Amino acid sequence: MSNLGLKLVNRLIKYGVLASLSFVTLTSFAGESTQQASLHKIAQEISAQRIESDIQTLVGFGTRHTLSETKSDTRGIGAARRWIKKEFEAISAQCGGCLEIIEVKQTISGEKRIPNPVEVVNIIAIQRGSTEPNRMVMMSGDIDSRVSDVMDFTSDAPGANDNASGVAGVIEAARVLSKYTFNGSVVYAALSGEEQGLFGGKILTEYAQKNNWQVHGVLNNDMIGNITGINGVTDNTTARIFSEGTRVVETKEQARTRRFTGGEVDSASRNLARYIDTIADKYIENLDTMLVYRLDRFARGGHHRPFNDAGFAAVRIMETNEHYDRQHQDLRTENGIVYGDTIDGVDFDYAAKLTSLNAVSLASMAWAPAPPKEVKISGAVRASTTLSWQPSEDKNIAGYKIYWRYTSEPQWQYSQWVDNVSEFTLKNVVIDNYYFGVASVNKQGVESPVVFPGDVGSFDHNIK
Incomplete structure (x- = not known):
């Protein structure tokens, strides 16, 4: 049996569901659809060598601090931004102009870490969907870097892992996914201003709201290249996915409704992480992801947070074992300890593996129908549970899958x-004992994330 098959069987045994899988799932390997086969292909197309080259180029700009040089062609964040934009333009040229490349920017001043006016510029590439161009899934990484003093914008700050690795992953995902056509749109985002206060994410969130983007998933990649932690553990087989609850x-x-119906661990972000x-x-071969039920690392932050603040489904994907001597440090050696975020601390095969995870997730969501809307549930003091959802006009939908699990x-x-219906009753499944959700499935068997009933689980960020 293949490594993939063993992982799947072990997981099924772990959760005791081997006999409960639907026909669609059980037949996925016996007769995969074109899109399902393409998801395997996408995972293999990500190149560690290209990611290494891109990280090296980004490190070569010396510093990418938000307040650093913008006029030079060889040093500072301005040079880095222009290079990223040229890379997106080259990718777009290869796919016949399939990428819409824009700068989403704003001048920030009067802030603790940006006291004087500074233009914070995000470089964004949009691969529009063929049938739902305003339905978005996004992969992001941070351009900027820093050393020990967050206001030091002149010292060398290579930022190889934090976060050239994330930006290189975004660019590589664009190279691979631009070869395909999707129903929904894919957004590739290189964000600025993260270290100074998450400003790039705030600016792009505002842009998304202003342009009525239906953002159904933000995958923020912040440090995806380190495999040896400060704890002495070296591990290239795991990754973490951080997701906010309610x-x-x-x-x-x-909140009052949730108190009586549940859903504390079933926000759209949490079900995006499960997806x-x-x-x-x-x-993804030889990769197990850890679901961390927390917005971010303890008392820390990342660029997915501004999207969460606006109600969007957003998660952080990153390495499992961090090495703090290689984060936010001046380049130096003290007491035999080498400090600094240099390129020798990046494992390029691991960065490629996590980029593959992103690319396949984006492709799957962009091919799948939109997550069901207005999912509702009933069944109090009854022997059965009924779920309903808004009928969809998407002709690509083959049907839906209802999911449930013990609350723990x-x-x-x-x-x-279930077929292409808008209501279904699970007979003799008592609502009190389980959590429930519904996913949309297209005609090639590709599923959307699961939607928990009610406002708490909706992927519509405008729920009020």
């Missing part, structure tokens, strides 16, 4: 395939 924009009425975890099991379980345990 939305920070939740109203008092929504990516499932992608890892199905398509981290992943979905049971599933039931």
Whole structure:
């Protein structure tokens, strides 16, 4: 049996669901659709060599501090931004102009870490979907770097892992995915201003809201290249996915409803994380993802947070074992310890593996139908549970899958395939004992993330 098959069987045994899988899932290897086969191909097309080259180029700009040089062609964040834009332009030329490349920017001043006016510029490439161009999934990485003093914009700050690795992953994902056509749009985002206060993410979030983007998933990649941690562990087979629980924009009425119906661990962001975890099991060899039920690392932050603040589904994907001597440090050697985020601390095969996880997740979501809308549930004091959702006009939908699990379980345990209907009753499945959700499935068997019933689980960020 293949490594992929062993991972799948082990997971099924772990959750006790081997006998409960639907026909669609059980037949995926016996007769894969074109899109399912392409997801395996995408995972293999990501190049560690190209990622290494891109990280080396970004490191070569000396510093990419948000307040650094912008006029030079060889040093500073301005040179880095222009190079990233040229890379996107070259990728677009290869696919016949399939990328819309824009600068989303704003002048920031009067802030603790940006006291004087500075133009914060994000370089964005949009690969528009063929049928739903305003439905977006996004991969992001941070351009800027820093040393020990967050206001030091002149010293060398190579930022090889934090976060040239994330930006290189974004560029490489664009190279591979631009060869395909998707129903929904894919956004490749190189963001600025992260170290100075998450400003690039805030600016892009505002742009997305202004342009009515239906953002159904933001995959923020911040440090995806380190495999040896400060804890002495070396591991290239795991990664972490951080996801926030209930939305920070939740109203008092929504919180009251949630108190009686559950959903504290079933926000859209949390089910996006579960979706990516499932992608890892199905398509990425020798990678197990850890679902971390927290917005970010303890008392720390990242560029997915501004999207969460606006109600979007957004997660952080990163290495499992961080090495703090290689983060936010002046380049130096003290007491025999080497400090600094240099390129020799990056494992390019590992960065490629995590980039593959992103690329396959983006492709799967962009091919799949949109997550079901207005999912509702009923079944109190009854022997059965009924779920309903808004009928979709998407002609690519073949049907839906209803998922459920014990409330204490981290992943979905049971599933039931249903046809292209808008309501289904699970007979003799008591609502009190499980959490439930619904996913859309296209005619090639590719699924959307699961949607938990009610406002708490909706992928519509405008839920009020």
